[in-house]
Amino acid sequence: MSTGVVIAAFGRQYMVRLADASEALCYTRAKKSEIACGDQVEVQLSSPDQGVINKILPRKSLFYRADQWKEKLIAANVTQVVVVVATEPGFSDDLVSRCLCAAEAQDIASLIVLNKCDLTAQLGVAHALLAPLQAAGHEVMELSAKQDVSALLARLQNHTSLFVGQSGMGKSTLTNALVPDAEARTREISEVLDSGKHTTTHARLYVLPGEGALIDSPGLQTFGLAHLSRDDIEAGFPEIRPLHGQCRFRDCRHLKEPDCAIRAAVEDGRMHPRRYDTLCQLINEHLVKKAMY
Numbered sequence: 001m002s003t004g005v006v007i008a009a010f011g012r013q014y015m016v017r018l019a020d021a022s023e024a025l026c027y028t029r030a031k032k033s034e035i036a037c038g039d040q041v042e043v044q045l046s047s048p049d050q051g052v053i054n055k056i057l058p059r060k061s062l063f064y065r066a067d068q069w070k071e072k073l074i075a076a077n078v079t080q081v082v083v084v085v086a087t088e089p090g091f092s093d094d095l096v097s098r099c100l101c102a103a104e105a106q107d108i109a110s111l112i113v114l115n116k117c118d119l120t121a122q123l124g125v126a127h128a129l130l131a132p133l134q135a136a137g138h139e140v141m142e143l144s145a146k147q148d149v150s151a152l153l154a155r156l157q158n159h160t161s162l163f164v165g166q167s168g169m170g171k172s173t174l175t176n177a178l179v180p181d182a183e184a185r186t187r188e189i190s191e192v193l194d195s196g197k198h199t200t201t202h203a204r205l206y207v208l209p210g211e212g213a214l215i216d217s218p219g220l221q222t223f224g225l226a227h228l229s230r231d232d233i234e235a236g237f238p239e240i241r242p243l244h245g246q247c248r249f250r251d252c253r254h255l256k257e258p259d260c261a262i263r264a265a266v267e268d269g270r271m272h273p274r275r276y277d278t279l280c281q282l283i284n285e286h287l288v289k290k291a292m293y
Helices: 095-105 123-135 150-156 169-177 181-194 195-200 230-235 237-245 262-268 272-290
Strands: 002-010 014-020 023-028 040-045 050-056 064-068 071-076 080-086 110-113 141-142 159-162 206-209 213-217
Touching: 002 023, 014 040, 014 050, 023 040, 040 159, 064 095, 071 159, 080 095, 080 123, 080 150, 080 206, 095 110, 095 123, 095 230, 110 169, 123 141, 123 272, 141 150, 150 169, 159 169, 169 181, 169 213, 230 237, 230 272, 237 262, 262 272
Parallel strands: 023 050, 080 110, 080 159, 110 141, 159 213
Antiparallel strands: 002 014, 002 040, 002 206, 014 023, 040 050, 064 071, 206 213
């Protein structure tokens, strides 16, 4: 029996890097798989480069999204979530907030990277969207993947970092800048999995120069948080954590209820109105989900 880490996946096929740094194409016995990129697994080899995954070893974290109908696993055992946005094309600060909430719920460190800062025409717009997140306590690193990524590489050391974000933000360009052979490894894995372009719809793990690993994930258009509790959602907003439990009513929705500590924070500038709108939207989605079950 061998152990290894899942570095790429497609359907019921998984590329596993074994403890001796060799790689094996592995399958699962079950029709439905709950394996994510980054999972540590136990493998029974049938040949030096093929095998069957017998079980998933205990996870340190699992980053995923969910709506009322299904869950989508993104990556396991990550210690840092890097939300990548860009000056062009435009990005959704609502989606950024959702990703950060999901990270907070798993006690995973987070970082926002503003990419393509060499394209200055929309830089002011990007700054305006990110300002409320920075004011809330989230760190933003500005760079251009085509110029210098050394500061980001330093921040990724000693972490297993996950890149998430919308399509077009430059996640793959950043990955290629950080990992010299990333494109070659992607082609290699695609050929072994025999799945062509479809493998780009799944996360992939790369070893970074130095100490650490990077998981590049496909572009997101939505990010449901149906798996989070009401407390998880509110805890995902650092600026209001000190206000937890200070509303007059325990089930306060922070809309029109009297003596609402959250609305008071918006009124006196401790919470940005855009952040408040996102919080209310997430609470409403949670209540709708709760009413359905």
